């Protein structure tokens with residue numbers, strides 16, 4: 001990705017702690033939208049001061065279409081979109097509030113739609129693009145207590161495959177990954193570290209994402225790649 005303009009959403013999150021250093025190491029020009037400045041501060045411990053200085057951090061809520069449009073239009077190009085934003089929630093369906101259902105769709109699916117829509121517009125103008133979204137194993141193996149999460153992540157797979165179909169015959173691709181459990185600080189504090197060896201390391205998932213985002217993956221379109229570690 002040397003010299004490529006990469007829009008990396010969620011680059012300050014738990015998975016971002018592995019993906020952001022890998023994307024920077026490829027020589028890309030990286031822009032990371034964020035809401036909470038604490039995530040930006042935390043990232044300083046994972047990348048060099050020089051890499052930190054050359055990364056563009058832009059405060060931007062990806063559920064706000066006007067903000068996404070501005071974020072995308074302010075970039076010189078969008079060669080690569082790596083969309084990590086998303087989140088997990090649990091609850092029995094018969095007790096789940098509609099408000100929380102909509103929140104889960106906002107976070108997982110609607111952010112994906114908005115950044116893909118506006119990035120794709122720029123990619124079509126430029127004749128080049130790589131889109132990598134993050135779904136979940138739950139999208140293809142839905143489990144109890146996880147209806148909103150699994151349904152919204154299944155939407156991410158469907159959206160990504162639809163974009164891959166729309167962009168056939170162009171130098172634009174769209175693919176998604178299906179992680180199981182990622183070894184993030186949040187998961188370690190929520191579940192303990194006893195089984196962390198079986199989880200997928202952010203740096204390992206980053207290698208899969210970086211391949212799908214690279215020029216080398218030009219013939220891979222509409223893939224939903226399982227990245228399950230040993231679980």
Ligand SMILES: NC(=O)c1ccc[n+]([C@@H]2O[C@H](COP(=O)([O-])OP(=O)(O)OC[C@H]3O[C@@H](n4cnc5c(N)ncnc54)[C@H](OP(=O)(O)O)[C@@H]3O)[C@@H](O)[C@H]2O)c1
Nearest residue numbers: 010012013014015034035036061062084085086087181182
């Ligand atoms: N962790 C797992 O075990 C696991 C398993 C399967 C799939 N996944 C998927 O992997 C992806 C990354 O997960 P993660 O564990 O890294 O999550 P995370 O630690 O909660 O990070 C989420 C990131 O998204 C950003 N974000 C959230 N809402 C945003 C918004 N409206 N606008 C802009 N940025 C926003 C956050 O930035 P701010 O803090 O600034 O808001 C943060 O950088 C997600 O799509 C998740 O569903 C995770």
